Amino acid sequence: MKRSISKSIILLFFMISALLMKLCWPQSTVGQYEDEAPLRTWNTFGFSTASSLAMGEMRFTLGSDCSVSHSNPALLSALPKFTLTLNSSLDRASLFKYSMVNTGVLYTDGNSSLGLLAFDFAGTSVRIKDWSFALSIALLENYVRPSVDLSAYTSQGDIARTFVFDQDGHLKNINFSVARRLFGSLSAGIGLNYAYGFLEKDYEDDWVISSYTISDRKHHEFESFYINGGLVLDLTPKIKVAAVFRTPFLKKADSESLYRYYSSSTDTEIRTEASERSEYKQPLVAGLGISYTFSSNLRAASELTFYDWSEYSIVYFGEEDEQERDFKDIIKVGAGLEYISSLKIFGAEAEIPFRAGVSYDPQPMKAPRSAYLYFSLGTGIHWQKIFLDMGMLVGGESGSGNSLRAKKLTLSLSFRM
């Protein structure tokens, strides 16, 4: 019996994985110029481990691990005395226009897709009486783009020109949160965040046949601080409501630029270099959530999140308005459902959760208007102190005309004591 259950879980895991591979569509792009756009979506508040992702990224009123400290630290009060969570994800997205691709220099027949496998969260929490503390690190944003490596040949078969483009980067976030149960049914939490990372974009255009090369490299080292926090109120034994926020903050960067010309036949080198500060004014985020517990094994949640994108602005290499973004405020909405069945493994009670969710994720650009609709599913096994969860999200974009696709598969492992 135990063996067959284990086999079933493993089989289910691989079936979902296979389904994801089959559905390997492409993802988003919407504005053609935004190098700093995170892969898939601009709206990257908080972090979703598998249980959250599977419920349509619900994380304001329900939380099963310390990743909630990135969205609503107040939920730490509801966690066991000690938790440790690790998470890894396979994030796939399709893009059409990005950088010089499909904006005039390089053309693709359709969307390009990109898959990223990352160990993207580690965190722990402890609860001491009414106080809870959490320390975690999460990979919040990825700036990677599909790379380009092209060669053109002469009629004699010699290389005439090579072209290489690459963009890489990410934003990681270290969060330290404190939460306290204020009185019976109200909990509050606040988190201090240190975000850091980089964005680097390079291309090299080598005109081999003409003996010269042009290249362009731009590198940004990010660093920023911000605060997030939240409240959770148990209105009734079955209804919880929550309010969360993230302060607006400046994602500051030390930026470097180098344009270079080099002719190998004349040994001529011309460099145009710059080094300046850049700033990306990240928006205020505020959210509301509600959850309802139908029974001991069935609960549902719904959330809406406001992103103040109309205030988004950039100082690029010390120049204001150098790259204007015509963004609008957006509200992301979602809902999720969780059903928990139980069984016995090695004589011990085990839980098998089944989760589903849906979310609508509008993007901030005014033109073209663009939004993702995601559907998510997930399951797992909770056995004694070990929680193994898996979630997947698939979505499609409409509005840009490029039918972008996205999907994410997440696997979480938690220990709770």
Next chain:
Amino acid sequence: MIKIKNRDPFGSIPLRLRNILSKGCQNKIVMTAVLLSLFIIPLWAQDYWNTQIISIEKNRSLLNRLREMNLDFLMEKDNRVYIVISLDDFPRLDQKNIPYIMETQNFFPYVQAERTTRGGVNGDFHSYVELEQDLFALQDSYPQIASLSIIGQSLEGRNIYALKISDNVHFDESEPEVIFIGCHHAREWIAVEIPYLLAQYLVENYSTDAQVRDLVDESEIWIVPLLNPDGLQYSIHFYRYWRKNRRDNGNGTYGVDLNRNYDYMWGYDDEGSSPYTGSEVYRGPSPFSEPESRAIRDLFTQRNFQALVSFHSYSQVILYPWGYTDQPAPDDALLDQIASEMSARIQAVNGTFYDFGQAGESLYLTNGDTTDWSYGVYGIPSYTIELPPLDYLSGGFFNSEEDIQAIFTENLPAALYLIDWSIQNSSPPPDPPPVIRRIPGRIGGIATLSPGRRAIHKSSLRQPVPESKTLKKEDSSTKIMETVRPKQVSKGQKQERK
């Protein structure tokens, strides 16, 4: 920003001598040199600003009159005598009725005033925002002689600015007008800098340089340093060698070559431009289909220009119409003479030779370009100046930041000559032109109307040029236009589209 590779202050000292000098001794020498320079540099700078260099025709009677003034003779060249003169001596020259030419700019590197903007992703070159700020700064600093106008907007909504420089700048006087245009092609960053620096030079030297003052007083100089702001931004942020504007052609390709979009002989053949959207010389779906080229067209309908220069790069040549054919223009001799004069003035600065000739004969055929249009429709001398470097192996569309001033300095006398030529050869226009929008200040940008003006000159050259060939279009669907036919090229230059 240029990377300084050799940071060793003793790098040029022979090894043996370096060994003799102890480290302490080296430090003392460096310290002494630094201290001395602290005293010498201000003295030199003060002297530089109080003196000018002039040239006077080598003529016995003139020289006799000069001797009485006890001036510093600098050199003699091309039958002219060069003299260092203080500002106080200029009235004495005028009293003695001695004609002279200001030559200072040919000897000293032009000292650029501190830029109002700093930073920027592309070093000392201007981005759109930097240029916008610097143009407003020029207007704000010299409101009596500089006035900034928006003559149009790009596809992506950026302003296309024109700076008018003249005395009584807010009035339209009956003075000849000259226009300098920069950056039809996005990757030619130097073509933004030269017209901008020309504007800066004119306004900053107006009060101290008699020649500049005369030119500004007697003409209306229009400078459009950045015609293709969208393309420039794309070149800065995404692909350095982007050439065209940012038109989405609807089939995955982008851009129209603005310098093939003017309506004179537009699409005359598929050699001088291309009907294919992916081509680097795509001429657009129709003449003046692009707001950027329409901005120039509209400015011309409102003004009465006597001459035009369109700056491009690279190859160090001065080109004049026709570009669409290798047949000579009706005023070929005059066009050639002016180009020759400009080339000679450029060469006189530091020896850099700019070849010159008819565009259709020199590099490659071009149709629908700016100079064919301004000459063909308005009959004015029109020049494309292809700035350095000489060829693609010397940098192509790249120029080092330290070359910006040098390239401007060598082009300055040619620009001043063309302005002067326009003054000397102007004639009144047939009708007073309408008024255009002017921006009084940075904030608000409220459009006001400048007063109407009296009828002014009309150049002897200013006659619409009859088309020497009937407009002819070929069936483009049967031809694939990948490259254009290379024409005769001087000095072994590569036939690459500039």
